Amino acid sequence: MPFQRFVETGRVAVISDGPNKGKLVSIIDVIDQTRVLIDGPASNVPRGAIRLNQLHLTKFRIKFPFTASTAVVRKTWTDAKINEKWSESVWAKKISSKEKRAQLTDFDRFKLRRARSRRNHIRTASFLALRKTASRNGTLFGKKKMAKGGDKPKPTKKARPQKEAPKKK
Template sequence: MPFKKFVETGRVAYITKGRYGRRLCAIVDVVDQNRALIDGPCTGVPRMAIKLKQLRLTKFVIKFPFRASTKVVRKVWSESNIKDKWDNSEWAKNLQKRRLRRQLTDFDRFKLRYAKNIRNKIRSKEYIKMYLADKKQRGKLKFENRGKKGYNRRVRKNPGGKPAPKSVAKPPAKKSN
């Protein structure tokens, strides 16, 4: 799959570092191979030059003329609903999850771990029920009731798939008179 995210006029980018970190902006012009002129009128980012290392390019591109004014960028940004598209993207959802995880208290982490434990126990029990029902339906296993907790135990006629060893009978002892 070819690379599709290029540094170009109209490319929406996510600022990772600096004073305006964690905000969206649009690239207005490429200054040189290390910097770009950006503008984020709807996100509170002023028009300025920024290092490309501080930007992460998104899949969104908006169409506006080369070196357009802030007013034009604001209008096109609003018309293309970039905020809504960004909020519905997987990237934004993952960032939101990370923010929520960082804000958890010790007790919240305990509750989360406890809930996951319960969920996994329920899953395991249901999986075992389904697995055993499938095997029983196919007739590959015979069951005997253990009785104690209501679980069934698998019984094999000859474990390991090897034939049962035949007992070697001892010759009868000679009677001495």
């Protein structure tokens, strides 16, 4: 099945637009093809209608009766520990890292750039050292080969006997 996240009662979503942008809500009911009734008991979003193109569906879903009250939604939300699950998700971590990055000052950005430069220099130096030893061992391209100047001594060139020039008569 190609789709995993459906617009359904109990689906947790993130608001992508408007005054409550970035807050978690739960879908309470589907009004029509383009609008749903939402409620955000833990994120202080009041119950109301919202367009589907203003929501990003998450993988989380809670189960409660059809068109449940805010109190019922809040209880199932806390029982399912949606806030903890959301904070551990990769999506939430990316959002928080973007927020941290947006709060950086010029000096913080400078320090970050210098730290990356140092890290990359160390990484490159260690990679080149490993590549050099692999090349000397003969394991650079995956197969064990005879190293240049390895264990066997190089054969010495034997002196060829000089051909004598033909004698003139």
